[in-house]
Amino acid sequence: MKKALAILPLVLSMSVLANDPVWDGNTVELASEKLSEHAYAIYPTNAKELEKKGLPVATSGGFIVGEKGVLMIDTMLNKRLNAQAQDLIKLATDKPIVYAVNTSFHGDHSYGNMYLPEDTKIIQHENTKNYIDSHFEGDVKFMMQNFGEGRGIEDIKPTMADILVAKGSKVLVDLGGVTAELLDFGFAQTGGDLFVWEPESKTMWTGNPILTIAPAVPWLLDGHLLETLETLTKVYDFLPEDAKVVPGHGSVIGRDDVKWSLDYLTAVKTQVQAAIDEGLTVEQTVERVKLPEFSGYALYGWVHPSLNVPAAYKDLKGK
Ligand SMILES: [Zn+2]
Numbered sequence: 001m002k003k004a005l006a007i008l009p010l011v012l013s014m015s016v017l018a019n020d021p022v023w024d025g026n027t028v029e030l031a032s033e034k035l036s037e038h039a040y041a042i043y044p045t046n047a048k049e050l051e052k053k054g055l056p057v058a059t060s061g062g063f064i065v066g067e068k069g070v071l072m073i074d075t076m077l078n079k080r081l082n083a084q085a086q087d088l089i090k091l092a093t094d095k096p097i098v099y100a101v102n103t104s105f106h107g108d109h110s111y112g113n114m115y116l117p118e119d120t121k122i123i124q125h126e127n128t129k130n131y132i133d134s135h136f137e138g139d140v141k142f143m144m145q146n147f148g149e150g151r152g153i154e155d156i157k158p159t160m161a162d163i164l165v166a167k168g169s170k171v172l173v174d175l176g177g178v179t180a181e182l183l184d185f186g187f188a189q190t191g192g193d194l195f196v197w198e199p200e201s202k203t204m205w206t207g208n209p210i211l212t213i214a215p216a217v218p219w220l221l222d223g224h225l226l227e228t229l230e231t232l233t234k235v236y237d238f239l240p241e242d243a244k245v246v247p248g249h250g251s252v253i254g255r256d257d258v259k260w261s262l263d264y265l266t267a268v269k270t271q272v273q274a275a276i277d278e279g280l281t282v283e284q285t286v287e288r289v290k291l292p293e294f295s296g297y298a299l300y301g302w303v304h305p306s307l308n309v310p311a312a313y314k315d316l317k318g319k
Contacts, residue, residue, distance in 0.1 A: 021148040022299075025077045025108075028058040032088040033252060036201030038065050038178040040092055041246040042085055047212070051250040054215040054297045059108040062205055062246050063089050064198050066175025069098030072120075073196050073205045073246075075112030077143075078152030082112030099123055099163075099173055101182055103207025103248065104190045105131045107143040113159035123171070124161040125184060127192030132158050165194060185238070186231035187224050195235060204239060205246045206258075212250025214260040215296030219303050220311040225272075226319065229265045236262055264294050272312040282313045 023044075033041045043060035044050075050057045059081070061074030070089055076082045089097060101123040102110040110132075113122050124132075132139070136158045144153045165171050165182055173180040181197040188195075188209035196205040209218060209232060220228060239245065239255045246252055268291065275285040286305045294300065 021151070022056045022146060023058045025058070025081060025147055025151040025153075028081060030058075030076075030081060030084040030088060032062070032092065034092070035062075035203050035244050035246075035252065036198075038175075039063075039198045039201040039203045039244075040065070040088075041203075041205075041244075041252050042088055043246070043251050047249075047251040051212040051216065054300075056216075056299060057212055057249045060246055060249055060251070061085060061103075061109070062203075063092070063097075064175060064178060064180050064196075065093045065095060066178040067095075068174070068176035069095045071173055071175055071180050071196075072097050072100040072116070074103055074109040074207065075100050075116060077108040077111050077147065079112070079115050079155065080152060082115040085112070086115075096120075098175070101180075101194060101196060102128060102161075103194050103196070103205065104128060105135075105139070105192055106190070106208060107139060107153065107156070108147070109207055109248070110159075111143075111153065111156045114157055116159075121162040122159060123163040123165065123173075123182060123194075125192035125194050126164045126166055128190070128194075129161045129164055129192075131190070131192060183238075185234045187227035188231045188235075189219070189228065190222055191224075193231075197238075201244065202240055202242060203244045203246065204235075206235070206248055208248040209235075210245065210247040210253075210258055210261055212247045213253050213257045215294065215300070216250070217264045217294055217297050217300065217303060217308070218261050220308045223311040223315055225265065225269060225308075225312040225315045229262070229269060232258070232262055232265065264291070267291055267294065268308055268312045269316070272309060273316050276313065276316055282310055285309060285313050 029045045031045045041062040044058045047057045064071045097120045099121050105128040171182040183195045236258050243255050271289040275288050286309045
C-alpha cells in the first residue's frame, strides 16, 4: 500500500491539470473584508462566484491589526499575490507587518515569505519548517507542475522561520490591544497545520484543511483520514456558534459550513470501513464508494477516487 501514496503527487499533476493550472497566479485578484476592529480576511474577488459552483478558488488569508503592528496570515503563492496582500494591509493600516504566519508549508500559503519586509518575523509549525528544510526543491517542482510555469514559482527561495510553534502547542501573539492565538489541533492536512484564532472577533483562519463551503471537500494529500477527522472535529467543537471562519480557499464562512467537510470525511470513513470489512481490494473500494451526494465539487472526479478513498483505505486497513 505504500506505493499508492507515493504516486499521489504524480496523479495530482497528471489528472487535475492536464495543461491548465488549478487557478492562475498571474490573474487572481485579491480583496480584503473587514471583520472587526482588528480582524480582516483576504480572499480572491471571484471567490463567492466560484465557490458556490464548486469551482476551485485561489488562496485566502488575512491579517490582524494591533497597536504594535500587524500579523499577516499566509503569504500567498508568488511575488504578485504577496504584493497585493501587502497593499491591502497598507490600505487598512499604516502599522508595520511585525509577524507573518504560514498555516502550512504549501507554497500558495508560504512562498510569499521571501517578499515580506526584512523585519517581519515568520512563524511556522516546527513540522512545516522541517518539511521545507528537507523537501523544498521537490515541493517547488510539484507546485510548478500544478500551478504552471511563468507564475513566479521559479523565483522562490526557502525563507527560514524566526519563531516555531512546537507540536501540540499554542502560541499567543500580543499585537497590542489584541492577541492572536496560533493553535495546533493535530494533523489536519500536512502535520504542520496551524489555525489562527482571534478571540475578540471570534474569527478563525484555517488554511487548507477547510477549503471553503459545500460542495468543496478536503484533500487528503498526505493521507491520515482518521487523524484529519479527529482534528477537524476538535476545530468544529472549539468554534462558537457565531464564529467567523476564513477558510483556505474561499470567502468568509460560518461554523455550520465547516460541518460539510466533517460529514464528507465521516461518510468516507464509514463506507470505506464497510468495504474493508467485506474484504474488498482498494480498487473495488474505489469502485464502490462513490458518495454522489458530495460530488458537486469540480475536482471531485479526481480528489475523491484518486486521493481520498485510497488514503482512507490505507489508513483504515493499517489501524
Ligand atoms: Zn492552499
